[in-house]
Amino acid sequence: MPHLHLEYTNNLPELDADKVLLRLNHALVASGQFTSEIDIKSRAVQVGVFRIGTAMTERGFVHVKLAILSGRSPEVKKQVSESLLAALNEAVQWPAGLDVQLCVEILDIDRDSYSKLHLTA
Secondary structure (H helix, E strand, O other), rough: OOOEEEEOOOOOOOHHHHHHHHHHHHHHHHHHHOOHHHHHHEEEEEEEOOOOOOOOEEEEEEEEEEEEEEEHHHHHHHHHHHHHHHHHHHHHOOOOOOOOEEEEEEEEEEOOOOOOOOOOO
């Protein structure tokens, strides 16, 4: 825990998903909310088919969805959300002339139903 999902549109050629994930993982470690860096699991998916609004202008988005165990205060979740948004904004040289929306969403996972097994070699 936590689980970070990064979705981004395929019209953002400068976005290096691995570099962005590492930057976001570092922001999570720096938040002090997670016990160990090995607990952070992040992944990225490039979205090839998308629509933003109704205008025919060139647009793109990057959406971070962070699922964390329930119990954190709204203030802590807001701080984590803002730190992820700042890290995301700093991670990429955004293309000129493209309307890009950056979003971060924090989701609670029910502690009572979450199960985990860590296997080591």
